[in-house]
Amino acid sequence: MLQEETTAIIFDRKNYSDRVLLDLYESILMPRRIEEKMLILLRQGKISKWFSGWGQEAISIGAVNAMAPDEYILPMHRNLGIFTGRKLPLERLFAQFQGKKSGFTKGRDRSFHFGSKEHHLVGMISHLGPQMAIADGIGLAHKLSKEQKVTLVFTGDGASSEGDFHEGLNVAAVWKLPVIFVVEHNGYGLSTPSEEQFAFRYFTEKGPGYGMEAIRINGNNVLEVYDTIKNIAEDIRKNPRPVLVEAITFRMRGHEEASGTKYVPKELMEKWALKDPVQNYERFLEEMGILSSEVKESINKKIKTAINKGLDIAFGEEKVIPNSNEELTDIYYPYNQEIIHPVSNQKSEKRFIDAISDGLKQSMEKYPNLVLMGQDIGTYGGVFKITEGFKDRFGSERVRNTPLCESAIVGTALGLSIKGYKAMVEMQFADFVTCGFNQIVNNLAKIHYRWGQEADVVIRMPTGAGVSAGPFHSQSNEAWFFHTPGLKIVYPSNPFDAKGLLNAAIEDPNPYLYFEHKAMYRSIAEEIPEDYYTLEIGKAKLVEEGENISVITYGMGVHWAKTIIQEMAISADILDLRTLLPWDKEAVKKTVKKTGKVIFLQEDCLTGGIGAEIVAWIAENCFEFLDAPIMREGSLDTPVPFAASLEKNFLPVERFKIKLKQLLEF
Incomplete structure (x- = not known):
C-alpha cells in the first residue's frame, strides 16, 4: 500500500x-x-x-x-x-x-x-x-x-x-x-x-x-x-x-x-x-x-x-540526586484529609447496600462535578440496584450507562479528572476489572508520580464469594492492586464504614479501589447517621477486644472471626483493617504487643495475599512481642468453585478454627 x-x-x-x-x-x-x-x-x-x-x-x-x-x-x-x-x-x-x-x-x-x-x-x-x-x-x-x-x-x-x-x-x-x-x-x-x-x-x-x-x-x-x-x-x-x-x-x-x-x-x-x-x-x-x-x-x-x-x-544541570522521602511523597497527589462528622444525631437502620447507595447519593449532591459511569447503572440501577433512581435524580449526563469496555471507561474517568471532574466507575463485578487492569496500574496509579497529574477516580468493586457465583463472579482480587504504588484501597465490613469510607474516597483526589462484598449487601444492617460523614483513611478499627490472641482481618473475615471467637469462647482482639493501602501499622503493632499471639484471616487465596505482607512485617518489626509463630489462613489456592459444598470447602472458615486452636495451645 x-x-x-x-x-x-x-x-x-x-x-x-x-x-x-x-x-x-x-x-x-x-x-x-x-x-x-x-x-x-x-x-x-x-x-x-x-x-x-x-x-x-x-x-x-x-x-x-x-x-x-x-x-x-x-x-x-x-x-x-x-x-x-x-x-x-x-x-x-x-x-x-x-x-x-x-x-x-x-x-x-x-x-x-x-x-x-x-x-x-x-x-x-x-x-x-x-x-x-x-x-x-x-x-x-x-x-x-x-x-x-x-x-x-x-x-x-x-x-x-x-x-x-x-x-x-x-x-x-x-x-x-x-x-x-x-x-x-x-x-x-x-x-x-x-x-x-x-x-x-x-x-x-x-x-x-x-x-x-x-x-x-x-x-x-x-x-x-x-x-x-x-x-x-x-x-x-x-x-x-x-x-x-x-x-x-x-x-x-x-x-x-x-x-x-x-x-x-x-x-x-x-x-x-x-x-x-x-x-x-x-x-x-x-x-x-x-x-x-x-x-x-x-x-x-x-x-x-x-x-x-x-x-x-540542560547539560549544565547536575544529575538527579535521589531523595527517597520525595520519591515516596510524590506517589500521591498532596491531600490532607479533614474528617467530617454528622451534623445531627439522626440515625436510621440501613443495610450494607443502602449505606453505599446513601453515600454515593450524598456525594453526588456534594460534588456537582462527580460523574458516575458503569454498565447498566442508569435506568436499570446497576445489577445490584445501588444506583436505582439516580438517573432520574441526577440526569443521564452524570449517571452514564457505558458500553462493555472496562479499559475505556477507566481511561475516560482519568480524562475527566484531568479536566477537574471527579469520577466513579462501577465494575459490574470485581472480576471484570482484568479488562481495565492496564489503565489502573499504569495510568491511574503512576500519573501523579510521573508528571504531577492527579487521578480523581474511585472504582467500586463488588467482590467476594459465598453466593455460589463461580470462578468469574466471586474472586477476591484486592491483592493484585495492593502491590501497586499510587493506588489507595479500602474494604469496609459494615454499613457505617461503607458509607464513611466511600465518601472519604470520593473526597480524596487520588485513585481508589473500593471493595464491597456482595454477600454483605442485604445480609448486614445497622443504625448509621443519616447525614454525610467521612472516616479516616488508613485507620484500622478494633471491633472486639480480648487478651489472649489477635485476629487481624478485613471484609467478610471480620464477621467470620466474630462468630468463631464467640463460639469458641476466646478472649481476642479482632482488628478490622478497613483500609488495605495504606494499612495501619500502628494499630497492628499495638494489638500484637498486647496479646503476643497473632493470626491473619483473609478470604483471598492464601498464597501471595495481603496477609503474607502484613505477617512478614510483624515478623520483622514485632518479633520481640511474639509468644508463638505468626499464623495466617485464607482460601484454597484454586479458582472459586460454583457448587455450594465446593465453595464452602474453598473458603477458610473451617481451617481458621483449626488454626485458632493450634495457636491458643502453643
Whole structure:
C-alpha cells in the first residue's frame, strides 16, 4: 500500500497568508533541527534513547497549529512537533530527555512519556492504546461543561491492533464526543508491516463501522494537515462528534534508533525520501517567493540559537540526586484529609447496600462535578440496584450507562479528572476489572508520580464469594492492586464504614479501589447517621477486644472471626483493617504487643495475599512481642468453585478454627 503512496506532494495555500505559511515553516523546522542534534548526542552517549519522527513532522506541526492553545492534545512517540509547537521551554524538554530533575517527570520517565497541564498535553505510556480513552474523558468534560472545544489524540497503525483502539473509538462514537483521532499510518509497527497488522487497506474503512466520519490525508503535506484539522476542529466545536483522520506517511528511521531499518525495502526508503515533508515544503515556499534566502537563514539561526541555549542549560544541570522521602511523597497527589462528622444525631437502620447507595447519593449532591459511569447503572440501577433512581435524580449526563469496555471507561474517568471532574466507575463485578487492569496500574496509579497529574477516580468493586457465583463472579482480587504504588484501597465490613469510607474516597483526589462484598449487601444492617460523614483513611478499627490472641482481618473475615471467637469462647482482639493501602501499622503493632499471639484471616487465596505482607512485617518489626509463630489462613489456592459444598470447602472458615486452636495451645 505504501509503495503506491509515493506521488508528488501538491501544496495548496488556499487563502492562508504568507505569515501563516512562514510560521508553519519555522514550526516544522524546529523538530527537524532538534532531531538532527539529538541523533548526534545519541551517538555521543549523551542521551540514552531516541524515538524518531523524521519524515512525519508535518502531521504534528499541522495538527498543533490547527488546534487552539487551550485544547488538549495527546501525543505519541513521534510527535516532537506537538511539544515544540506548544512552546515548551527547550531547556526543560532537553532535561526530560536526559533524565534531569527539571524535566517534566523529574527524571522518573523517559522521552515523550510526560504531560503538562500548563501546555494542555497528556503524555503517553508505552502501552500506546490507552491514550484514546483519556481523550474521550477530556472530550466528555468539554461536552458536560458545554465548552466549545476539541481534543486531539494520536495513535499509530501498529497501536490500532490493541483493544483500546476499538474501545476508544466506540465510546467516542456512542457518546458523540468532540475528539479527533489521528492515525499516523506509517507502514510499520516496529518491524511488523501493515499487512501483518490488519487486513484492510485504509483506516477510512473503519470509521463508518463505528458510525463516525473518516478522512484520509497526505501526512507529509503540512498545509493539507493544517487545513484539514483546522476545518474539522471548527466544525466539531459547533457540532460535537468524533472524527477519524488517517494521515498517510512513512517512518524514515527505526522504531527507536537501536532497531534500525534493515527490514524496510531499500526502494521504499528511496521513494519516501523524495516526499520529505520539510524539504518539500521549504521548496514550495521558495518557489512561491515566500521564503527568501535571508529569511531562511534568519529562521535557521534563530532555531539553532534556541536549541544550543536549551542544551547548555540542560547539560549544565547536575544529575538527579535521589531523595527517597520525595520519591515516596510524590506517589500521591498532596491531600490532607479533614474528617467530617454528622451534623445531627439522626440515625436510621440501613443495610450494607443502602449505606453505599446513601453515600454515593450524598456525594453526588456534594460534588456537582462527580460523574458516575458503569454498565447498566442508569435506568436499570446497576445489577445490584445501588444506583436505582439516580438517573432520574441526577440526569443521564452524570449517571452514564457505558458500553462493555472496562479499559475505556477507566481511561475516560482519568480524562475527566484531568479536566477537574471527579469520577466513579462501577465494575459490574470485581472480576471484570482484568479488562481495565492496564489503565489502573499504569495510568491511574503512576500519573501523579510521573508528571504531577492527579487521578480523581474511585472504582467500586463488588467482590467476594459465598453466593455460589463461580470462578468469574466471586474472586477476591484486592491483592493484585495492593502491590501497586499510587493506588489507595479500602474494604469496609459494615454499613457505617461503607458509607464513611466511600465518601472519604470520593473526597480524596487520588485513585481508589473500593471493595464491597456482595454477600454483605442485604445480609448486614445497622443504625448509621443519616447525614454525610467521612472516616479516616488508613485507620484500622478494633471491633472486639480480648487478651489472649489477635485476629487481624478485613471484609467478610471480620464477621467470620466474630462468630468463631464467640463460639469458641476466646478472649481476642479482632482488628478490622478497613483500609488495605495504606494499612495501619500502628494499630497492628499495638494489638500484637498486647496479646503476643497473632493470626491473619483473609478470604483471598492464601498464597501471595495481603496477609503474607502484613505477617512478614510483624515478623520483622514485632518479633520481640511474639509468644508463638505468626499464623495466617485464607482460601484454597484454586479458582472459586460454583457448587455450594465446593465453595464452602474453598473458603477458610473451617481451617481458621483449626488454626485458632493450634495457636491458643502453643
